[in-house]
Amino acid sequence: xxxxxxxxxxxxxASHSHHVEGLRExxxxxxxxxxxxSGSVPFHSTVTGGALDTAELDAEYWYRNLRRPVLFxxxxxxxxxxxxxxxxxxxxxxxxxxxxxxxAERAEGEGASVIETLRREEGGPERFxxxxxxxxxxxxxxxxxxxxxxxxxxxxxxxTYPFQRKRFWLSPASGTA
Numbered sequence: 776x777x778x779x780x781x782x783x784x785x786x787x788x789a790s791h792s793h794h795v796e797g798l799r800e801x802x803x804x805x806x807x808x809x810x811x812x813s814g815s816v817p818f819h820s821t822v823t824g825g826a827l828d829t830a831e832l833d834a835e836y837w838y839r840n841l842r843r844p845v846l847f848x849x850x851x852x853x854x855x856x857x858x859x860x861x862x863x864x865x866x867x868x869x870x871x872x873x874x875x876x877x878x879a880e881r882a883e884g885e886g887a888s889v890i891e892t893l894r895r896e897e898g899g900p901e902r903f904x905x906x907x908x909x910x911x912x913x914x915x916x917x918x919x920x921x922x923x924x925x926x927x928x929x930x931x932x933x934x935t936y937p938f939q940r941k942r943f944w945l946s947p948a949s950g951t952a
Contacts, residue, residue, distance in 0.1 A: 780873075790841055791841070791842065791843060791844055791845060792842075795838075795841050795842045796842065798841070799838055799842075802834065802837060802838045802841060803834045803835065803838055804834075805834075806833070806834035806837050806838075807834050809832070809833055809834055809837075811829055811830050811831065811832040811833055811836075812829065812830050813828050813829055813830045814829040818832075819850045819853070819854060820846075820850065821840075821845045821846050821847045821850050822836065822839050822840045822843055822846065823846070824846040824849040824850055824853070825849075825850065825853060847871070847874070848874070848878055851874075851875055851878045851879070852878050852881075852882045854887075855878065855879050855882040855884060855885075855886065855887045856882050856883050856884050858884070858885070859887060860885065860887050860888065860913060860914035860915065861887055861888045861889075861890060861910050861913040861914055861915035862875045862879065862887050862888070862889050862890070863889075863890045863891075863892065863906075863910060863915070864889070864890070864891045864892065865892050866891065866892065866893065867893045867895075867898065868893070868894075868895055869891035869892075869893070869894065872889050872890075872891050875889040876889045887913070888909070888910070888912070888913025888914065888915075890906055890909045890910045890913060890915075891906065892906045893906070904922070907919075907922060
């Protein structure tokens with residue numbers, strides 16, 4: 776049997792259920808001053824289940840985000856199936872990587888690497904560098920020059936002597952054995 780992971784989340788109301796409906800006017804009023812605009816980074820919404828223009832992230836959107844079911848699996852599967860090779864959870868306490876890994880394994884296509892940026896009690900530049908390396912190994916494009924700018928890290932040139940091309944194993948014999 777597979778283990779079941781659960782954690783109690785302290786909350787005043789049950790989000791993504793009818794219990795939120797009593798807060799609709801308060802949420803709309805609280806977010807009424809938002810002036811969303813289109814962004815340059817593609818945004819995939821767990822409310823709509825797909826790509827969404829960020830100009831639509833108004834007060835009504837955020838109410839729907841609190842009220843409707845979360846379409847996380849649908850969005851992450853769509854990203855993997857459309858060719859995204861790395862899914863990165865940017866969080867100080869990753870909780871979605873297991874679900875992302877399962878979705879990536881079951882999705883049609885090439886699959887994807889799932890990377891977390893930090894872990895509990897494992898933060899700082901070293902952990903972030905490990906995460907960047909994992910993203911790079913998973914196929915993500917990493918701008919290493921930006922990462923190392925201003926630090927002690929620098930590119931090291933290869934040796935100037937030619938690599939020796941000498942074989943140390945037997946060549947296959949011709950003929951029949």
